[in-house]
Amino acid sequence: MLTVLAYLVVGIFLVGFAHRIWLYASCPAPLKIPTTPAPVTTSGVVWRLFTEVAFFNSLFKGDKWAWAGSYAFHGALVLVLLRHLRYFVEPLPAFFAHIQIAGIVAGLVMVGGLGLLLLRRVLIDRVRYISSPADYLWLLLLLGIGGSGLLMQFCIRPDIVHIKAAMMGMWSSTEATLPTLMVGDFIFIAHLLMVAALIVLFPFSKLMHLGGIFFSPTRNQVDNPREKRHVNPWASN
Numbered sequence: 521m522l523t524v525l526a527y528l529v530v531g532i533f534l535v536g537f538a539h540r541i542w543l544y545a546s547c548p549a550p551l552k553i554p555t556t557p558a559p560v561t562t563s564g565v566v567w568r569l570f571t572e573v574a575f576f577n578s579l580f581k582g583d584k585w586a587w588a589g590s591y592a593f594h595g596a597l598v599l600v601l602l603r604h605l606r607y608f609v610e611p612l613p614a615f616f617a618h619i620q621i622a623g624i625v626a627g628l629v630m631v632g633g634l635g636l637l638l639l640r641r642v643l644i645d646r647v648r649y650i651s652s653p654a655d656y657l658w659l660l661l662l663l664g665i666g667g668s669g670l671l672m673q674f675c676i677r678p679d680i681v682h683i684k685a686a687m688m689g690m691w692s693s694t695e696a697t698l699p700t701l702m703v704g705d706f707i708f709i710a711h712l713l714m715v716a717a718l719i720v721l722f723p724f725s726k727l728m729h730l731g732g733i734f735f736s737p738t739r740n741q742v743d744n745p746r747e748k749r750h751v752n753p754w755a756s757n
């Protein structure tokens with residue numbers, strides 16, 4: 521049952537994600553609209569996109585609080601997910617021993633960053649005015665995942681050995697079972713269900729900025745309209 525659900529969740533994610541990327545890629549960009557000052561060469565555009573992904577450049581220029589919260593969240597998320605590999609990989613690479621403490625601190629930073637983003641949305645009038653229910657839903661869902669994770673980490677321990685066996689069982693497609701005896705295991709099941717909801721809804725949500733950033737004409741166009749004529753895809757035939 522768990523195996524079937526896991527494949528279903530990952531399947532919906534992969535098909536949905538690929539479909540959205542296809543839509544982005546096939547959407548024509550009729551105008552030259554890079555946000556200036558913009559790079560005048562292709563390698564400049566690659567560098568621009570890299571700094572955008574690595575440092576959240578334009579967010580930094582636009583909104584320091586949003587930048588601080590989201591940079592803390594995304595940076596910490598990378599470490600948290602890296603540490604989670606221990607549930608899916610056997611034997612673990614040697615470097616794993618060295619990232620354990622950093623991974624736990626990252627869990628705290630991740631939840632702190634999300635808290636900051638939620639406070640910003642609630643406390644700043646003009647941000648609250650443009651916030652939709654979905655904006656709150658994502659923050660609350662991620663806070664639920666992070667909060668239940670920290671609860672398991674610091675307060676109520678789940679049966680980690682059984683959890684690893686269940687996750688490894690999903691790979692080999694044998695029938696994996698979830699532990700349900702201790703309180704910590706119920707928290708784990710809540711953690712897992714929230715993660716499943718996140719993965720299934722991902723392709724239908726604003727979280728698609730993960731792939732969408734690379735298709736944004738204001739970021740991925742070379743600023744060369746004087747050197748090279750930009751042909752509107754609708755006008756070319």
Ligand code: HEM
Pocket residue numbers: 597600603604607623624626627628630662665666667668669670672673674677678680683687708711712715
């Ligand atoms: C199938 C996927 C996942 C499984 C099986 C899983 C399992 C767990 C478990 C068992 C813990 C407790 C760690 C311990 O007590 O040592 C934990 C902690 C945590 N989880 Fe997850 N988790 C999953 C996905 C995620 C995702 C996608 C996120 C973030 C969006 C996340 C965020 C956290 C955080 C922040 C912690 C606390 C810090 C830490 O221990 O690393 N988890 N997770």
